Amino acid sequence: MYDNNKIIPGLIVFVGLITFPIWYGFGSAGHLPIPEKSTKSKECVESVEYMRTSHMVLLNTWRDGIVRMGETRHGETADGTPYVRSLQKGCMNCHTSKKKFCDECHTYASVKPYCWDCHLQPKETN
């Protein structure tokens, strides 16, 4: 092999870079997010699968509808239970803790929604 003094360090740097996730988290399984379950009601406004993947779309639709189109805040679940279409008065009525509910998954998946740019973030001690 020619130019070993350049090629071998280059390859080491390359392999080091592409194996970054392996040595960065070596030996740690990472914690699994466990969002706090609501004690108030058993059913959310949509199915669990829908809420897991698409709650942000729902919130966005509410925001656009209420703030921009003048829709009402009144909503009903599939079985007719009424709820308030609001992040703080609706969602957080059951899921009271941002830290124990929202942040659990958002921190895990490194998602930073900009809800709290406008909304007042609830004060939490722990």
Added chain:
Amino acid sequence: MRILKSLGIVLVLMLVAYLGAAVPGGPALFGVVFPWLAFLIFVGGFISKVVGWAKSPVPFRIPTTCGQANSLPWIKQNKLDCPSTTMGVIGRMLLEIFAFRSLFRNTRAEIHDGPKLVYGSSKYLWLFGLMFHYSFLVIVVRHMRLFTDPVPFFVQALEFGDGFLQVGAPVLYQSDLIFLGAVTFLFARRVVLPAIRYISLPADYFPLFLIFAIGATGVLMRYFLRVDVVSIKQLTHGLATFQPVLSGNISGIFFVHIFLVSILMAYFPFSKLMHLGGVFLSPTRNLANNSRMVRHINPWNDPSIKPHSYASYEDDFREFMVEAGLPVDKELPPKPAAEDAPAES
């Protein structure tokens, strides 16, 4: 035909992953075994390719001279385009790798009435190539959020910058748009320009379709079909920490995406995509043009064969040369009176 064949292969691969992940054992195969295998092939193949190149001797200095070479003191040298020092080569390589300087020089030849041959600047390939490569890099680094826990700050910062426009929820990443747009351009260029189309092979179309399909499935997963990111991260983070968890909440499109990425990784070292490593090893770019200052010895020369100057050559064969009537620099020594006796006794 060459286009359809490549497209067909990619479509079949997608179908295989989609159907394969639906049968029992499929998720483990497509979600764990293939990605690990592909990563091994990628790393091993990449290293063996580079080592193979490093074993090939480069006997001559063959830099492409794109400017005035080092010459007399009153002639200004173009230090970046015809470097004669290591620093110049480093500068040239940095610009090549980070700014695609060679592509920037791309020209287009046209024949006008007359007939008159006209060369014009053509920057589109450079522009879209640059956009493609940088958005690809951003996308790869952004994906580290799925392989690390806690997510390092630079990944978070990049995500924030990439979603800076805060369009929709989940926020739109600009790099996704730029990436798909640039791949589309690179494909359209091969189809629309007759000369480029003529020289394009399946090996050119296949990576384009593959990369487009990877981008498209990713965009579908994020913005349209929306998948359960937490379940996916449990799997992908597990791939990096060797403890993958397969929960039932992962939808089929994810397996299509990760299978295409596995194919890309496994295909990478054996394809034109190896220009990732090759750009560092191109002798037309990484050699200093100093042939007139430094003696470069051909590396495959047999060291036991010593240099043989003309003077010593003549010393060896002078007698025969004189006998054959060839001119010599140094005449034979005057002959002694008697015939020489053989040396041995």
